[in-house]
Amino acid sequence: MYTFLFAFLVGGIICVIGQLLMDVAKLTPAHTLSTLVVLGAILDGFGLYEPLIDFAGAGATIPITSFGNALTHGALAEAEKHGLVGVLTGMFEVTSSGISAAIIFGFIGALIFRSKGKVD
């Protein structure tokens, strides 16, 4: 049960950081998400993101920061085994699902849906 609570809190906090980047620092969504992804990569460099995942589960794996973490983690895992060349080969082993899913569902979505101008 606590997993759900921590997932809610940590996920929420990461989103608040994003909201502040957009509202206070006046960054565009693209700038904000890029910043968060870099943050995730740096945190994994310091070995701090994996413990966050153990603690908060989906609260750390669902925000876009986990993308940066996964890329770095994969690179480091391969580097540990195969040296420097592992930095390049390891990166995409762990994150392929996110990008593949986005591409495939984006394509399918484009086949099925049509954009309509609706006001909210």
Add this chain to the structure above:
Amino acid sequence: MKQQQYKTIEQQITPATPYVLNAFKAFVVGGLICVIGQAIAFFYMIFFDFTEKTVGNPTVATMIFISMILTGFGLYRKLGQFAGAGSAVPVTGFGNAVISAAIEHKTEGLVLGVGSNMFKLAGSVIVFGTVSAFFVALIKTLLVMMGVLQW
């Protein structure tokens, strides 16, 4: 009217951004999306053969599938207007960025339209994620090789 004078007037009249309210909405919606992701992860772990380490992949794919449905029916847009970063920061926001661009550019055909423009919004996330991961991993690996750090 000088620019300085105008800026003062503009600041007085332009409505202020509701910082606290926006942060609160982002917190709640972002947290809820993560909770849903956690539930989906548990579902895969219980009913299929996934472990905590491997459940990330199908969870993320499922979340992006859900964002495709919500985007296609114009619902993710409504969520985004309400929640701001709460819907943009989770991986579903990434899916929404890719899928909305793909849908919109259908009119230019599948190759020049959908194919070329799909990553119009989300491409920078992939680029910066990859580049920063490369440098972080490179620096850390070099430091380990020099004996400054350990794995």
Add this chain to the structure above:
Amino acid sequence: MVILFQTKPSLLAGAAIVGPLESRSVFRSYFDVVAEDELFQEKTNERGQSRLITDTCQLVMDKAQIKNLDVDYFLSGDLVNQMTPTNFAARELAVSFIGLFSACATSVSSVIIASLLTELGASQLAIAGSSSHHNATERQFRYPVDYGAQKPATAQWTVTAAGYTLVGKYNPEFPYVVAATVGKVVDFNDTDPFHMGGAMAPAAYETITTHLKQRKQKIYDYDMIMTGDLGNIGLKLVKAMLAQDGISNDELKLIRDAGAEYYGEDKSFLAGASGAGCSASVFFSYVLSQFKTGRYKRVLLVATGALLSPLSFQQGESIPCTAHAIEIAMN
């Protein structure tokens, strides 16, 4: 630069066609047609906008009981790259065509050029006006329509609408163009494309004050001054600027904005309507009809435009704006 028209070029007909969402406009009873299909039975948004333009121009010609062969010039533009919808509409209309880009101020700048051609004797009948399409414009300048970006309270809604008018020789039964002010480009370093009102207000202020000063007029000489699409906040800004010059509150009440009024009190549209079709659809339907009923004798129409491009925004530039004005009167 203020131009005085000696031959009084007249606005012999006006028409406006809008998209389905604009049925929520307070001006809907003045629009000639509220379409049900935002694509106007075409396959893409841009083609739909082309159809919107040709249909509106056809309506103008029908009202004046003329054919396209009778028209000397078609002067228009829109917000899409290279004004694609207008170019393709011009192909259908088969009238001598000059494309004009003043962003959302094209509704007035096209009338100014048409009036000059009429004054010169080079044109007997010219169609002038502009249009915009919500989906086509959002894709160009901001985000895909289905993207979940959070728009601030200062954002405006680009309308799907077209407004066109027929400019011809003086006819006492119709309103005529007395004078016009061609705006300068004003840039007070605003950079936020979601706050166009703030960027455009200084340009509107500049054009209004120039026109009044050179014509030696006061705001009281007009039944109303209507700006194109400053929106709720931009309108407040221009009024605040004029108030600082000593303009009284009673005079400020005569200043209205088509964009701010477009959707009435409906908060879903945030700060109001915008787009090249916003000013055009209101000016060439509602305003012209008020002249017909005798409610207005003299108005100043000030269309505002933001001259940014997606590229200029990406390159970190500010938003330069302009405003063009025409003084319309009727005996």
